[in-house]
Amino acid sequence: xxxxxxxxxxxxxxxxxxxxxxxxxxxxxxxxxxxxxxxxxxxxxxxxxxxxxxxxxxxxxxxxxxxxxxxxxxxxxxxxxxxxxxxxxxxxxxxxxxxxxxxxxxxxxxxxxxxxxxxxxxxxxxxxxxxxxxxxxxxxxxxxxxxxxxxxxxxxxxxxxxxxxxxxxxxxxxxxxxxxxxxxxxxxxxxxxxxxxxxxxxxxxxxxxxxxxxxxxxxxxxxxxxxxxxxxxxxxxxxxxxxxxxxxxxxxxxxxxxxxxxxxxxxxxxxxxxxxxxxxxxxxxxxxxxxxxxxxxxxxxxxxxxxxxxxxxxxxxxxxxxxxxxxxxxxxxxxxxxxxxxxxxxxxxxxxxxxxxxxxxxxxxxxxxxxxxxxxxxxxxxxxxxxxxxxxxxxxxxxxxxxxxxxxxxxxxxxxxxxxxxxxxxxxxxxxxxxxxxxxx
Amino acid sequence: xxxxxxxxxxxxxxxxxxxxxxxxxxxxxxxxxxxxxxxxxxxxxxxxxxxxxxxxxxxxxxxxxxxxxxxxxxxxxxxxxxxxxxxxxxxxxxxxxxxxxxxxxxxxxxxxxxxxxxxxxxxxxxxxxxxxxxxxxxxxxxxxxxxxxxxxxxxxxxxxxxxxxxxxxxxxxxxxxxxxxxxxxxxxxxxxxxxxxxxxxxxxxxxxxxxxxxxxxxxxxxxxxxxxxxxxxxxxxxxxxxxxxxxxxxxxxxxxxxxxxxxxxxxxxxxxxxxxxxxxxxxxxxxxxxxxxxxxxxxxxxxxxxxxxxxxxxxxxxxxxxxxxxxxxxxxxxxxxxxxxxxxxxxxxxxxxxxxxxxxxxxxxxxxxxxxxxxxxxxxxxxxxxxxxxxxxxxxxxxxxxxxxxxxxxxxxxxxxxxxxxxxxxxxxxxx
Numbered sequence: 001x002x003x004x005x006x007x008x009x010x011x012x013x014x015x016x017x018x019x020x021x022x023x024x025x026x027x028x029x030x031x032x033x034x035x036x037x038x039x040x041x042x043x044x045x046x047x048x049x050x051x052x053x054x055x056x057x058x059x060x061x062x063x064x065x066x067x068x069x070x071x072x073x074x075x076x077x078x079x080x081x082x083x084x085x086x087x088x089x090x091x092x093x094x095x096x097x098x099x100x101x102x103x104x105x106x107x108x109x110x111x112x113x114x115x116x117x118x119x120x121x122x123x124x125x126x127x128x129x130x131x132x133x134x135x136x137x138x139x140x141x142x143x144x145x146x147x148x149x150x151x152x153x154x155x156x157x158x159x160x161x162x163x164x165x166x167x168x169x170x171x172x173x174x175x176x177x178x179x180x181x182x183x184x185x186x187x188x189x190x191x192x193x194x195x196x197x198x199x200x201x202x203x204x205x206x207x208x209x210x211x212x213x214x215x216x217x218x219x220x221x222x223x224x225x226x227x228x229x230x231x232x233x234x235x236x237x238x239x240x241x242x243x244x245x246x247x248x249x250x251x252x253x254x255x256x257x258x259x260x261x262x263x264x265x266x267x268x269x270x271x272x273x274x275x276x277x278x279x280x281x282x283x284x285x286x287x288x289x290x291x292x293x294x295x296x297x298x299x300x301x302x303x304x305x306x307x308x309x310x311x312x313x314x315x316x317x318x319x320x321x322x323x324x325x326x327x328x329x330x331x332x333x334x335x336x337x338x339x340x341x342x343x344x345x346x347x348x349x350x351x352x353x354x355x356x357x358x359x360x361x362x363x364x365x366x367x368x369x370x371x372x373x374x375x376x377x378x379x380x381x382x383x384x385x386x387x388x389x390x391x392x393x394x395x396x397x398x399x400x401x402x403x404x405x406x407x408x409x410x411x412x413x414x415x416x417x418x419x420x421x422x423x424x425x426x427x428x429x430x431x432x433x434x435x436x437x438x439x440x441x
Numbered sequence: 442x443x444x445x446x447x448x449x450x451x452x453x454x455x456x457x458x459x460x461x462x463x464x465x466x467x468x469x470x471x472x473x474x475x476x477x478x479x480x481x482x483x484x485x486x487x488x489x490x491x492x493x494x495x496x497x498x499x500x501x502x503x504x505x506x507x508x509x510x511x512x513x514x515x516x517x518x519x520x521x522x523x524x525x526x527x528x529x530x531x532x533x534x535x536x537x538x539x540x541x542x543x544x545x546x547x548x549x550x551x552x553x554x555x556x557x558x559x560x561x562x563x564x565x566x567x568x569x570x571x572x573x574x575x576x577x578x579x580x581x582x583x584x585x586x587x588x589x590x591x592x593x594x595x596x597x598x599x600x601x602x603x604x605x606x607x608x609x610x611x612x613x614x615x616x617x618x619x620x621x622x623x624x625x626x627x628x629x630x631x632x633x634x635x636x637x638x639x640x641x642x643x644x645x646x647x648x649x650x651x652x653x654x655x656x657x658x659x660x661x662x663x664x665x666x667x668x669x670x671x672x673x674x675x676x677x678x679x680x681x682x683x684x685x686x687x688x689x690x691x692x693x694x695x696x697x698x699x700x701x702x703x704x705x706x707x708x709x710x711x712x713x714x715x716x717x718x719x720x721x722x723x724x725x726x727x728x729x730x731x732x733x734x735x736x737x738x739x740x741x742x743x744x745x746x747x748x749x750x751x752x753x754x755x756x757x758x759x760x761x762x763x764x765x766x767x768x769x770x771x772x773x774x775x776x777x778x779x780x781x782x783x784x785x786x787x788x789x790x791x792x793x794x795x796x797x798x799x800x801x802x803x804x805x806x807x808x809x810x811x812x813x814x815x816x817x818x819x820x821x822x823x824x825x826x827x828x829x830x831x832x833x834x835x836x837x838x839x840x841x842x843x844x845x846x847x848x849x850x851x852x853x854x855x856x857x858x859x860x861x862x863x864x865x866x867x868x869x870x871x872x873x
Contacts, residue, residue: 007548008551010548042813253583301579
């Protein structure tokens, strides 16, 4: 056996510079943020358009609007748009959630002007051609069926429905019937009403001169105007954890376990402590939960515990897929680790390690063009300035063991979480019965 | 209006140690971040018969501790310094990597050296990681619709030899049969310093890195480096076909695969990489245009080089793959027939006007985008140095893509025929 050697100490940390951001609101109401970052000759684009709506029909229309935004304008058909994008060395995708429509892409810096021309064309003259919309409707129905055949999707849909009911956050995916009902005219009307510059934010990061880029954007998107303003998402209902729900997936070799509850917003004074509590529990590989159920017991490939921050209310979601025959023991260990973080102080070492990880990962996330673009876009979307990159590490530095315990007790105690399990009921139900109260659908 | 070609000029320094370890350094102080990668020249193709999945299982064991590090300490040192880490097993290599704040650069090198010198192989860790890997297979394959399609289910249709055709994730029986002796032998044979390439990218100076590498790696004993055998197979002349039944899948799918030329020669290989893009990259590509925009007969179309989609990281033999998901109402014969027609049309008529230029423009953009994060650079430098002894290819690849000719792409298309391909259908539901 080779002898143990001393592990080298860390060198002196060099602190990341917070990037200089050109931040301008254009006459049409669009806010533009531009940052120069010259790693490779590319430009990243992130456009966030507030897009709140309610109900299955709305989710279907919003989804199809995103899926067919690139299917034609008054002057280009779908093939032409695809050819133009390729020629520029660009890619562009639209996606939506309950709060916004996101248009994200990247392009060779030599193609930046052409990309803005195309973006302007899409924003002002997307035509949602009948044939394309009908074809996409059929395709989306197929794709949804494929999506819903995954245990993780079944579990997430059930979890959100249980937490939020009829609130827009209760449904992320449309039903097949609602998709089949969508008419091209509805998409044109929805585009006119909701795809508007006021309240929207465009973030640009890459090999550009920020002032010139802003001027170019102002010129090329000048035609994008609207009288309407963006709509915002309604308030969340009060969270009632309820009984755990067990859904049957006959013959499944694993049980998909999801637990979730409300969480503090990024802007909250509790967030730094809550995020460190979550790290220690299960928020990164070096966590107690991973050490327990993976590295000690081998019940799973891995668990994840993460915050999501939709604007109407943040949430914590604890996710793990475990072998069917160890479902009840896995639930037992998960409840134990959640109970422990919520009732017993963490050690100073655990806290310091989680703190260094949280500070470091913020720095790593900002180190590429694409990472920085997504980070800035997210921060501005959450009404936080880029200054957050400076202030949040300071908040993390100051969090104490007591604050971690208080945050964990408030947000992570197991009785505060809504639980969904998807697995082979005939095998897992009996062992679970002695451990947790649950219902079947 | 095709965008003009774009280049990078990343600094590339290299040195090697007496024990055979090759090192490439690419300094870049634009962020206080460093990426470290170690590539071992062994992958799924090299695992012994009766030990399917062993290369990947062994990758897991490399995280279980070493002479100076207890179980889980590798993770806690990296993450506790603010970094992230992982490893992955491919058909031709196994990699380990960390991205960290640059003040942890020496720490990362120490951690990699310690496990290269003295990985701790214990029965408890082996038993534990067999269970973890089985759960990885459950979550990614057995409990997932289309799990392992086509990357695990195509090789036995396309190839004959055990090396090329077996399930690289492994059978549960083989995983459970793995012993500590197997692990020691595998480590001795394939994890020699001379069988590895180390890359360091980011906020470091080359002289500094050289000092650290000498301090931590130089006394790892040199061992014989295995010569990579040829895995080449004879050309096919009759179509091969297979069917998999997937009880979780709601709709059918079909994958087609053709053996291509040896990737070692980029001049003959890159036309196939471009061809895969001409056929399947986005709505302007031939198969998307035909199947999605015109026929409207399918749900999705994809295509790539390499069983695992690693176009620039593969060694011989490597296939061109096309994967299509389609509704039950579209007969699979129609899908395959349309693909045959489009390939035959390309082989007969060649590329249209600016088709090559715009395809290459986007390939270049995508390649550069992967190269922007330090980790992307560390990985690409390592694989080019390991497989081609030429890390400089990271800077040269865009130029090489630009020099691919329309004639060579057309000629590559002409080699994709119905009689020399493998075809794998996925049918929803239980096997009859």
